[in-house]
Amino acid sequence: MTGTGIGRLAGKVALVTGGGSGIGQASALRFAAEGAAVAVLDLREEAAAETAALIAKQDGQAIALAADVSNAAQVEEAVTRAVTEFGRLDVLYNNAGVDSRGSVAVAEEDNWDLSFAVNAKGTFLCSRAALRHMDPAEGETASIINQGSVAGLVGVPNFAAYCAAKGAVIALTRSMAVDLAPRRVRVNVICPGTVxxxxxxxxxxxxxxxxxxxxxxxxxxxxxxxxxGTPEEIANVALFLASDEASFMTGAVVTADGGMTAQ
Ligand SMILES: NC(=O)c1ccc[n+]([C@@H]2O[C@H](COP(=O)([O-])OP(=O)(O)OC[C@H]3O[C@@H](n4cnc5c(N)ncnc54)[C@H](O)[C@@H]3O)[C@@H](O)[C@H]2O)c1
Structure with missing residues (x-):
């Protein structure tokens, strides 16, 4: 057990994408404080390294990985490195994402493609690579947490490509949950409001x-x-979904949005 936690992820290995900033960094720190060894993956190598250094400072275990989640070869290499370093993989947080502004009337095709490449395809590629190594024993589960958004549930003005890509992530989560339940891999999606x-x-x-x-x-x-919201408030939700406390949860769409979608 390390840091300030009570060991809710003791003995587990987690990979957090987009772990160099914001919600991903807060989650990587929280997972490590709860006893996980954490592979911090980010497009920006220095950002991943900064998070890994912060984890080391709190006496946690971490490595930094530079990869673009929309690039299959880079993802495979990064996941292999994480498993080589820590010996297993129990938790994948598909958090890396980019926003994309503009209504359909004005949005650029490049922005649409980037939004789907990072938010949606990145979730697919990282999950596929991680699943080669996720092999929970009888009575245990592995956890994939996808990063959705309230933008995948309601129309947020001038965010067409982002809304569509996050909607895809929510649909993908349900599909993965159904397919992977027999393998004891739980898959849930968090839909944060504005953080x-x-x-x-x-x-x-x-x-x-x-x-x-x-x-x-x-x-x-x-x-x-x-x-x-704060990044730490979303990290708390991710921690719960990562932990065995959420052992009966799969395919759940978990909003953490200050009531934004309740009205
Ligand atoms: N902040 C919010 O209000 C909010 C709300 C709902 C959902 N989200 C989602 O939460 C996730 C994290 O958002 P954040 O606000 O912490 O963002 P952020 O910009 O602070 O962090 C995102 C991180 O992802 C990394 N990244 C971007 N593209 C990447 C790629 N192709 N490969 C690997 N890493 C990449 C960035 O370098 C950055 O470090 C995103 O999926 C975002 O869509 C955020």
């Missing part, structure tokens, strides 16, 4: 016509809880 991270800063600024405070005020109208 203040580097990904969301430009969106909030754009929504306020360049004024962050105005963009935030416009956004908060949608949030009964009256504030944005």
């Amino acid at each position: 203040f991270t580097p990904l969301m800063e430009p969106m909030l600024r754009a929504r306020g016509d360049g004024d962050m405070a105005a963009g935030l005020a416009k956004t908060l109208v949608k949030y009964p809880i009256g504030r944005l």
Whole structure:
């Protein structure tokens, strides 16, 4: 057991994609604090290394992996490295994602392709690579956690490609849950509402016509809880889904959105 946790992931190995920033970094730190050895994968090598260093500082075990989740060869190599280093793989958090602004009327084809490549295809490629190594014993389960969004559940203005790609991730989660249940691999998807991270800063600024405070005020109208989420609040949900406490959960669409989709 390491850090501040109580060992909810003791003995497990987790791979977190997009682990160099925001929700992925908070989750990697939380998983490690709960006893997991963590492979931190990110497109940006230095960001993955920073998270791994933070984990080492809290006496956790981590390695940093540089890979693009939409590139099959890079994904295979990174997953193999994680398993070579830690000997097994129990948890995959498909968190890496990119946003993509614009309504269908104005959205660029490149943005559509990138949104599907990273958010949807990345989830497929990382899951496929991880499944070659996920082999839970009788009475145990492995856990794949996909990163959806409220944008996959409701129409968020001017986010067409992102909404569509996150919708695909939710549908893929259900399909994977059905296919993988006999292998004792649970697959669930988290749908966060707006969380203040580097990904969301430009969106909030754009929504306020360049004024962050105005963009935030416009956004908060949608949030009964009256504030944005924090990366740590999403990491808590991911931790639960990763742990054996969620042993009867698969195919679940778990919103963590301050009530955004409740109204
Ligand atoms: N922040 C929010 O409000 C919010 C809300 C709902 C869902 N999400 C989802 O949560 C996830 C994380 O978002 P965040 O806000 O923490 O973002 P972030 O930008 O802070 O972090 C995303 C990380 O993913 C990495 N990444 C991007 N493309 C990659 C690729 N092709 N391969 C590997 N790594 C890649 C980035 O380098 C970055 O470190 C995303 O899937 C996002 O869509 C975020």
